[in-house]
Amino acid sequence: SGSVKAGKMPEGEKMRQCKQEEEQQQKEEEREGLIEFYSSYQELFQFFCSNTTIHGAIRLVCSKKNKMKTAFWSVLFFLTLGIMYWQFGIIYREYFSYPVNLNLNLNSDRLTFPAVTLCTLNPYRYSAIRKQLDKLDEITHQTLLDLYGYNMSLPQRDWSTSSTQRRSSRSLLHHVQRHPLRRQKRDNLVNLPENSPSVDKNDWKIGFVLCNENNDCFHQAYSSGVDAVREWYSFHYINILAQVPDGKDLDESDFENFIYSCRFNEATCDKANYTHFHHPLYGNCYTFNDNSSSVWTSSLPGINNGLSLVVRTEQNDFIPLLSTVTGARVMVHDQNEPAFMDDGGFNVRPGIETSISMRKEMTVRLGGTYSDCTEDGSDVPVQNLYSSRYTEQVCIRSCFQLNMVERCGCAYYFYPLPDGAEYCDYTKHKAWGYCYYKLLAEFKADVLGCFQKCRKPCKMTEYQLSAGYSRWPSAVSEDWVFYVLSQQNKYNITSKRNGVAKVNIFFEQWNYKTNGESPAFTVVTLLSQLGNQWSLWFGSSVLSVMELAELILDFIAITFILSFRWFRSRQKLSPPGPPLNTQDNAAFQDEAPALSAPHRFTVEAVVTTLPSYNSLEPRGASRDGEVGHE
Secondary structure, three states: OHHHHHHHHHHHHHHHHHHHHHHHHHHHHHHHHOOOOOOOHHHHHHHHHHHOOOOOOOHHHHOOOOHHHHHHHHHHHHHHHHHHHHHHHHHHHHHHOOOEEEEEEEEEOOEEOOEEEEEOOOOEOOHHHHHHHHHHHHHHHHHHHHHHOOOOOOOOOOOOOOHHHHHHHHHHHHHHHHOOEEEEEOHHHOOOOOOOOOOOHHHEEEEEEEEOOOOOEEEEEEOOHHHHHHHHHHHHHHHHHHOOOOHHHHOOOOHHHHEEEEEEOOEEOOHHHEEEEEEOOOEEEEEEOOOOOOOOEEOOOOHHHOEEEEEEOOOOOEOOOOOOOOOEEEEEEOOOOOOOHHHHOEEEOOOEEEEEEEEEEEEEOOOOOOOOOEOOOOOOOOOOOOOOOOOHHHHHHHHHHHHHHHHHOOEOOOOOOOOOOOEOOOOOOOOHHHHHHHHHHHHHOOOOOHHHHOOOEOEEEEEEEEEEEEEOOOOOOHHHHHHHHHHHHOOOOOOOOOOEEEEEEEEOOOEEEEEEEEEOOOHHHHHHHHHHHHHHHHOOOHHHHHHHHHHHHHHHHHHHHHHHHHHHHHHHOOOOOOOOOHHHHHHHHHHHHHHHOOOOOOOOOOOOOOOOHHHHOOHHHHHHHHHHHO
16 A cells, blocks of 8 residues: 555646646746737737727727627728818818918007108209200100191200210101101001091000011000100100210209208208109109118107108209109108109199108018018029118019010119119110010010019018198288298299198107017917817827827737748748759668668557546545555
8 A cells, every 4th residue: 555655646746747837837828928919900909999098999899799880880980080080181281381370569669750752753854964855855846746736835945056966966866766656546447548537536546666676566555645755755765864974964953942841850851861862754852861860760649740841843944745743752661762653652732731641560471481471582583783671672673674684685774773784775775675665565464473583571661651631821821931932942933822832741640550470370289189189089188199009000010920920931831942863862762771671669658547436535535544544
């Protein structure tokens, strides 16, 4: 019995040891499961739907036994997902359109008074070109007589000229005859004879023809005879001005004879407060409060705290064929900006007191990706020809002038002269008129691209103007007013009513408006909008987004692992290598008898006797019995 008992103990120990090894192996497998990856897409999807915080995902798993519900929730889930990402696309599109909010601010501070430019509104007969202008008036007199039968009265001139002036007059006559003013039929009556009864006086257009060296002509026609005469006269007048070698010869300022009185903030102005320049059509112009002296500031609004001017509006020795109005022209603009009288100016009527109230308005735009504005014009592909800061009108005129020099070989007299260029003059550039009018038509149609190249400045100051009018001086006070003017300013005008005018320019109110821009869609706004859409459609948070990102990464990892396993399995199932050669076969045959000999295998088996029925009793009881038996 001692031997039997001794043989049973190792068997029980072996069974316990095997059981412990199985449990240990199972624990190791469980520990390995902590880092073990999903074995299939189905397992990954089931785990995600069962544990995610995204609403509706659990329905894809818990209702898998009901295919109808599974299909319904699958369609609903992916439809909701698609709608959410469609909303995401709208939000991203709005974000990358870079919208802005308009901010309106009212500021109260001491206001810088703007620059004010005042022109005589009539070009002057400068002494340097007086003889040529007289000859042009004589030719125009004959032209009006031929076209309309009108005998224009000419003032008495001193026609005694030198030989040089006579040659200049003959040259002018030659060029005027090359570009005569003539009458032509309208387009729908071209084929009718001139003496046809169906052709009326109103069926004619007045114009002139400009040709180039190849006899390719451009017809500049007008429906109004007044416009045609003024444009034709202006064309020859510009050629006369361009022949003056030094522009300073046209600088004939007559400030005291034009401006009788000047006061700002109830203080008298002096010559240090204005600058003078000449405009081909508007004559002598004077700019007050530019950067040449200390800038005026206005501490209070009202008519007594602004600029007050008394100006002369009588025409004396002017050119009536260029300007058909009387009075003066005034423009309000910012400092260090040129005065474009054609764009922002307006006329002052003679015998009228014009009170102009101003409201300052600043505009500040966002640059960069938010708007197509420029800070200082350095990034605009157009050279600034003006000695001022960048404005959109400065850029547009510079663009036209540069194209004029490039295409026509000379510069237009109304705009600044580029380096190395000269002004157009038909004594040197015979076909410049044809080139100019063709280029002007392309410019207005934006064929030159100037309106696209020239962008708005990011910061600009504008003045909103409103005007009021009243008779000045009044009927009861005009006698003493004109008498004082005659004593102080040598006022000897004959027409009192059309001789003078008064202009008052002042701020209407103390505060000014600033229009600013701010980004309407920032990164914070973008995240907020995306979070709102995510919460609306799935009721989730940022961690839910991380779960979705984890799902995508796991999907990529599973795809990589399965692809790698498939590739390894394909390598194991690859066909065997090439057949052996004859020498290998011979060696194989020599070794064949040895391989055909029988081999002996040793099989070791552990035989365990089955326990008896008594051994099915509890182990504790059997052990006690064995101890007692001993």
